[in-house]
Amino acid sequence: MEELKQERIRNFCIIAHIDHGKSTLADRFLEITGTVPAQQLSEQYLDRMELERERGITIKAQAVRMYHQARDGRNYLLNLIDTPGHVDFSYEVSRSLYACEGAILLVDAAQGVEAQTVGNAYLAIEAGLKIIPVVNKIDLPNADPETVSLEIQELLGCDPQEVLFVSAKTGEGVREVIEAVVERVPPPQGESSAPLKALIFDSTYDQYRGVVVFVRLMEGEVSKGMKVAMLATGKVTEVEEVGIFSPDMVAVTKLQAGQVGYLITGIKNLSLTKVGDTVTDASTQNTQPLPGYREPKPMVFAGIYPVDPDDYNELRVALEKLQLNDASLSFEPETSKALGFGFRCGFLGLLHMEIVQERLEREYKLDLITTAPNVVYETELTDGSVKYINNPSELENMAKVKEIREPYVKVTIMVPSDFVGAIMELAQERRGIFVDMQYRIGDRVEIRYKLPLAEMVLDFYDQLKSRTRGYASMDYEPLGFVRGNLVKVDILIKGEQVDAFSAIVEKSRAYQYGKEMAKRLREVIPRQLFEVPIQAAVGGRIIARETLKAKRKDVLAKCYGGDVTRKRKLLEKQKEGKKRMKMVGKVEIPQEAFISALRLGREGKGT
Amino acid sequence: MRLYLHIPFCVRKCPYCDFHSVVADEETKSLYINALMNEIDLLKRVFKSMGEEILSLYFGGGTPSIYPPAELGRIIRFCKRELTVAREAEITVEINPGSWKKKELIEAARMGFNRLSIGAQSFDPETLRILGRNHTHLDVLRLAKSAMDLDRFDVNLDLIYGVPQQTLATWRQTLEMAVGVKPHHLSIYALNIPEGSEMDRKAEEGAWRMPAEDEIADMYDLACRLLGKAGYHHYEISNFALPGKECAHNIAYWERSAYIGIGSGSHSFLPSRLRWSNLKNISTYINTVNGDMLPVEHLEFLTREEAWEEEVMLSLRMSRGLDLCALEEFKNMRVLSDTIDGWQREGLVWRKGGRLGLSERGMLVSNQIIASLLGG
Ligand code: SF4
Numbered sequence: 001m002e003e004l005k006q007e008r009i010r011n012f013c014i015i016a017h018i019d020h021g022k023s024t025l026a027d028r029f030l031e032i033t034g035t036v037p038a039q040q041l042s043e044q045y046l047d048r049m050e051l052e053r054e055r056g057i058t059i060k061a062q063a064v065r066m067y068h069q070a071r072d073g074r075n076y077l078l079n080l081i082d083t084p085g086h087v088d089f090s091y092e093v094s095r096s097l098y099a100c101e102g103a104i105l106l107v108d109a110a111q112g113v114e115a116q117t118v119g120n121a122y123l124a125i126e127a128g129l130k131i132i133p134v135v136n137k138i139d140l141p142n143a144d145p146e147t148v149s150l151e152i153q154e155l156l157g158c159d160p161q162e163v164l165f166v167s168a169k170t171g172e173g174v175r176e177v178i179e180a181v182v183e184r185v186p187p188p189q190g191e192s193s194a195p196l197k198a199l200i201f202d203s204t205y206d207q208y209r210g211v212v213v214f215v216r217l218m219e220g221e222v223s224k225g226m227k228v229a230m231l232a233t234g235k236v237t238e239v240e241e242v243g244i245f246s247p248d249m250v251a252v253t254k255l256q257a258g259q260v261g262y263l264i265t266g267i268k269n270l271s272l273t274k275v276g277d278t279v280t281d282a283s284t285q286n287t288q289p290l291p292g293y294r295e296p297k298p299m300v301f302a303g304i305y306p307v308d309p310d311d312y313n314e315l316r317v318a319l320e321k322l323q324l325n326d327a328s329l330s331f332e333p334e335t336s337k338a339l340g341f342g343f344r345c346g347f348l349g350l351l352h353m354e355i356v357q358e359r360l361e362r363e364y365k366l367d368l369i370t371t372a373p374n375v376v377y378e379t380e381l382t383d384g385s386v387k388y389i390n391n392p393s394e395l396e397n398m399a400k401v402k403e404i405r406e407p408y409v410k411v412t413i414m415v416p417s418d419f420v421g422a423i424m425e426l427a428q429e430r431r432g433i434f435v436d437m438q439y440r441i442g443d444r445v446e447i448r449y450k451l452p453l454a455e456m457v458l459d460f461y462d463q464l465k466s467r468t469r470g471y472a473s474m475d476y477e478p479l480g481f482v483r484g485n486l487v488k489v490d491i492l493i494k495g496e497q498v499d500a501f502s503a504i505v506e507k508s509r510a511y512q513y514g515k516e517m518a519k520r521l522r523e524v525i526p527r528q529l530f531e532v533p534i535q536a537a538v539g540g541r542i543i544a545r546e547t548l549k550a551k552r553k554d555v556l557a558k559c560y561g562g563d564v565t566r567k568r569k570l571l572e573k574q575k576e577g578k579k580r581m582k583m584v585g586k587v588e589i590p591q592e593a594f595i596s597a598l599r600l601g602r603e604g605k606g607t
Numbered sequence: 608m609r610l611y612l613h614i615p616f617c618v619r620k621c622p623y624c625d626f627h628s629v630v631a632d633e634e635t636k637s638l639y640i641n642a643l644m645n646e647i648d649l650l651k652r653v654f655k656s657m658g659e660e661i662l663s664l665y666f667g668g669g670t671p672s673i674y675p676p677a678e679l680g681r682i683i684r685f686c687k688r689e690l691t692v693a694r695e696a697e698i699t700v701e702i703n704p705g706s707w708k709k710k711e712l713i714e715a716a717r718m719g720f721n722r723l724s725i726g727a728q729s730f731d732p733e734t735l736r737i738l739g740r741n742h743t744h745l746d747v748l749r750l751a752k753s754a755m756d757l758d759r760f761d762v763n764l765d766l767i768y769g770v771p772q773q774t775l776a777t778w779r780q781t782l783e784m785a786v787g788v789k790p791h792h793l794s795i796y797a798l799n800i801p802e803g804s805e806m807d808r809k810a811e812e813g814a815w816r817m818p819a820e821d822e823i824a825d826m827y828d829l830a831c832r833l834l835g836k837a838g839y840h841h842y843e844i845s846n847f848a849l850p851g852k853e854c855a856h857n858i859a860y861w862e863r864s865a866y867i868g869i870g871s872g873s874h875s876f877l878p879s880r881l882r883w884s885n886l887k888n889i890s891t892y893i894n895t896v897n898g899d900m901l902p903v904e905h906l907e908f909l910t911r912e913e914a915w916e917e918e919v920m921l922s923l924r925m926s927r928g929l930d931l932c933a934l935e936e937f938k939n940m941r942v943l944s945d946t947i948d949g950w951q952r953e954g955l956v957w958r959k960g961g962r963l964g965l966s967e968r969g970m971l972v973s974n975q976i977i978a979s980l981l982g983g
Pocket of ligand 1: 616617619620621623624625626628668669670703
């Protein structure tokens with residue numbers, strides 16, 4: 001493989017809304033540059049995880065190196081870095097962007113600019129990337145490339161002639177895009193002779209080789225045998241292999257400033273190679289880290305429990321395995337009165353949570369029950385200390401809490417103007433604070449709200465989609481913690497608090513939540529031999545009450561001809577059934593009742 | 608020693624029935640009567656070895672009254688000749704109001720029957736229709752009156768509550784009419800609709816109003832109240848009797864004393880741990896006994912714990928309750944005591960003179976209480 005000078009390198013990525021054709025375009029690149037022969041191209045080469053392909057989104061970043069002889073007759077090295085495509089992973093996206101000098105902004109000619117396109121375009125601009133706007137799917141019968149081009153010009157403030165038109169499906173115009181990458185994207189800066197500084201933009205775990213770190217070299221060079229250090233984690237290790245993606249991993253002798261590739265070191269633990277961290281030469285002192293590193297911080301939490309308690313260990317092993325490849329997943333053991341032994345898991349967002357849940361169920365064949373998700377709360381105690389609460393039941397003593405703060409996000413919604421009323425209504429219901437609204441080309445409106453993350457975690461996205469008949473698109477970014485008028489609502493069954501149903505909610509919603517939950521439990525808990533009050537309480541004060549009336553009839557029918565055996569067998573079965581009940585005080589509750597109450601709570605949600 | 612004789616035939620099957628009975632031809636029916644006598648013959652040695660008199664005979668079904676009284680009379684005569692039947696033995700026959708009339712009752716008395724259990728089920732035409740019974744409420748009334756007027760029998764009426772479309776009001780009428788007949792004994796059963804039965808399918812269609820749990824409980828409460836007021840003693844979960852008119856035969860089941868069942872699908876028990884049941888297939892049954900072999904289908908020797916479970920379960924069905932010493936045999940009373948206290952506070956059980964019993968409210972949830980006692 002010929003070595004190319006830095007000025008012939010182009011590092012770029014594609015940013016696009018889900019379904020706008022990013023993977024198809026990437027496949028065409030591989031084909032045109034001859035990186036992968038056409039017949040070997042399985043659909044969408046870059047999305048390798050089954051789940052990714054199914055959902056049409058990218059969860060892990062990928063990178064691929066291509067060679068291309070451009071119109072000027074010279075050879076260029078193109079590194080396509082594929083970024084995760086969802087808001088939950090916006091930090092990961094931003095790191096991938098920092099590994100590039102240019103970005104293709106890909107927009108569907110029929111759908112137009114979506115909220116996520118806007119969000120990612122701003123991230124790319126912020127990262128100083130050269131943006132190449134491309135309108136895709138011009139072959140579609142309902143394509144409207146002119147209007148979409150106008151939308152893009154407005155969004156980027158660019159000239160009309162900058163916008164390219166392609167059909168990634170048919171290949172029309174794709175070569176022009178590659179040429180534009182060569183012509184418009186600047187070559188990487190950075191001296192190969194300077195001390196090593198490489199940005200980790202992703203890492204994966206390989207069963208046989210340990211952690212594979214995806215890096216973009218900003219300065220210096222790295223080769224096999226070199227001792228390197230990870231600045232944020234302080235881990236020092238020896239490089240066992242350096243290589244490139246072509247698109248499969250191929251070992252090379254060294255990587256130089258401006259190049260993209262991978263490192264394999266002795267590290268076996270993904271949490272030591274954090275996205276955004278800087279890899280340096282272990283022998284040089286006082287290297288400044290690359291800017292923008294952030295500890296991954298889960299924002300959404302939920303309890304995950306095995307339906308069958310015997311699966312507890314299997315669940316733990318499965319979570320450990322997932323964590324090998326997903327450092328942003330956190331979990332710790334948790335015990336619930338209602339659900340037994342399980343784990344409190346932390347996720348970057350709702351989608352992340354669903355992906356983890358789905359992988360556990362699909363790849364590890366586990367039958368799980370997940371509690372309603374909650375966000376992380378920042379509490380300031382009366383002694384001035386600050387504590388983060390991952391689980392409402394941790395908030396024991398309200399008296400000691402001076403204030404509770406909840407995470408807010410800034411939501412950008414793009415929608416045809418007819419639906420503005422519906423959006424405002426929804427945002428109001430969800431405690432949204434209006435920020436601004438702008439009219440865009442083609443009767444579209446961009447509306448921004450500040451919204452508590454907790455409201456998003458419920459079914460905001462579903463509601464948004466259903467109230468706008470699917471027309472709205474949405475993006476969000478975290479805004480930090482804001483003081484809220486929040487209380488913890490507890491659910492008591494015959495005076496006993498049931499942890500899985502505690503929730504932190506806005507004060508004015510406490511009654512509604514409590515009433516709802518109590519009612520639901522009354523419907524699913526079987527009647528007992530005594531009356532069972534089901535109450536919702538805030539700080540010991542009862543705010544709602546439902547009564548489960550006593551069971552009145554459970555008696556065997558006719559004892560015919562002295563058939564005692566049948567009766568005994570029936571009672572024995574009932575006796576065995578009782579043994580499987582969870583006891584909350586004196587109340588016997590089948591696990592299924594809890595599960596169905598929790599399922600009801602999550603009905604109609606999902607992304 | 609008690610003797611039960613099972614007649615597994617009906618004129619047609621009721622849509623809710625999961626008892627052992629079939630619709631059969633005349634030939635099978637007459638072969639069956641002979642087979643019954645053959646089986647008694649086979650068991651003679653067992654009866655002899657027990658050395659006890661037979662204190663009661665009970666012809667149950669199915670529909671024993673599908674035969675003319677004289678046919679059943681042959682069996683009674685056979686028993687009296689071959690076994691030792693007590694002079695005062697209680698001899699019961701279950702009769703269907705659609706079969707025997709006054710004439711047959713007179714005949715039955717002559718054959719030695721002294722107790723009639725009438726499958727009345729209801730005095731409400733609508734309820735009878737839904738139950739798919741082959742008789743009207745007037746048949747019921749006439750038969751019950753005749754039985755009483757003859758003054759040769761103790762009379763029981765079976766009544767069913769919790770039937771689709773039935774209301775507290777129609778149930779009250781049935782109870783009042785039943786009490787009006789002044790029978791010696793009343794059995795009241797909650798309708799159990801077996802899964803997959805014809806009635807179950809109909810109920811699924813949703814054309815009927817199904818009484819809710821609370822309504823069924825109200826029906827039971829009402830029965831307890833009305834029958835109590837009319838002088839009936841509630842001596843077992845489903846059974847009420849005028850003083851001294853309890854069914855001795857059924858009490859034997861609950862007290863776990865010896866009984867032998869004759870006939871296809873019948874059940875036998877020899878204290879304190881031997882139970883068996885007979886072949887259910889009728890022609891196999893007939894062929895087996897005619898080949899001089901015992902027609903046993905299933906035989907079990909209870910473990911001590913199983914025997915104890917039966918004791919708890921059966922004693923608690925009776926109003927006199929359970930000897931608490933029996934509970935202590937297998938359970939830690941210190942643990943149970945707490946639970947029992949709770950039930951007592953709820954008015955579900957009573958404790959007196961070393962015995963534990965169910966209140967009328969407790970009887971209606973007896974499964975829960977018994978399952979807790981056995982499990983706790
Ligand atoms: S009469 Fe009794 S045994 Fe015969 S079918 Fe009806 S319910 Fe069943």
